[in-house]
Amino acid sequence: MHQDNSELIPLLPSHTDEMVKMADETGFFKEHEVQALREVLDDFHAENHVYEHKAYLLKDKDKKLGFVYYAPAPMTEGTWQLWWIVVQYDLQGKGLGGRMLKHVENHARELGGRVLFIETSSQEKYDPTRNFYLKYGYLLEARMRGFYAAGDDMMVYRKSLVPE
Numbered sequence: 001m002h003q004d005n006s007e008l009i010p011l012l013p014s015h016t017d018e019m020v021k022m023a024d025e026t027g028f029f030k031e032h033e034v035q036a037l038r039e040v041l042d043d044f045h046a047e048n049h050v051y052e053h054k055a056y057l058l059k060d061k062d063k064k065l066g067f068v069y070y071a072p073a074p075m076t077e078g079t080w081q082l083w084w085i086v087v088q089y090d091l092q093g094k095g096l097g098g099r100m101l102k103h104v105e106n107h108a109r110e111l112g113g114r115v116l117f118i119e120t121s122s123q124e125k126y127d128p129t130r131n132f133y134l135k136y137g138y139l140l141e142a143r144m145r146g147f148y149a150a151g152d153d154m155m156v157y158r159k160s161l162v163p164e
């Protein structure tokens with residue numbers, strides 16, 4: 001079982017190429033999204049870590065299993081957003097994504113997080129991704145029609161990190 005010995009460590013600049021490749025290999029992201037990930041990681045290491053942005057690698061010994069990126073939303077009180085969560089394509093469905101999501105929730109809560117929002121696409125291709133969020137206790141909060149492209153809506157999921 002991979003999750004038994006796996007650990008989360010802060011992402012380093014030297015991990016960027018492999019994380020971009022990992023995201024690309026899932027087949028879930030468009031070329032401009034994969035390019036945006038590289039920019040997000042570069043900006044993270046250059047300055048955004050100062051603004052409480054967080055990026056972690058899930059690994060088992062030398063094997064990289066997945067990564068996660070999350071951050072507080074600017075100009076809010078205790079609102080956090082999940083930017084990226086990716087599990088290596090041939091290791092999906094084994095609980096690794098859930099493990100990273102729990103880490104995000106606990107860490108955000110420790111840092112004063114009150115609520116976590118997650119955005120994803122309405123496309124059929126993302127059915128498993130949306131089911132993943134539902135399985136881990138997220139509820140659909142909003143649907144922004146045509147946000148990503150004509151016929152491709154933004155689905156916003158929400159979970160409270162503290163009793164409301």
Ligand SMILES: CC(C)(COP(=O)(O)OP(=O)(O)OC[C@H]1O[C@@H](n2cnc3c(N)ncnc32)[C@H](O)[C@@H]1OP(=O)(O)O)[C@@H](O)C(=O)NCCC(=O)NCCS
Binds near residue numbers: 097099120129
């Ligand atoms: C979405 C993702 C992070 C979930 O991580 P995971 O380790 O596969 O998920 P877990 O094993 O913790 O949870 C399994 C649940 O997630 C859902 N799921 C999503 N993708 C799945 C997949 N490829 N295989 C199996 N289950 C998947 C199912 O609902 C499943 O529950 P079920 O077995 O009761 O049906 C991962 O599949 C992934 O990287 N997908 C591609 C990239 C993506 O969509 N990222 C999110 C947008 S930024």
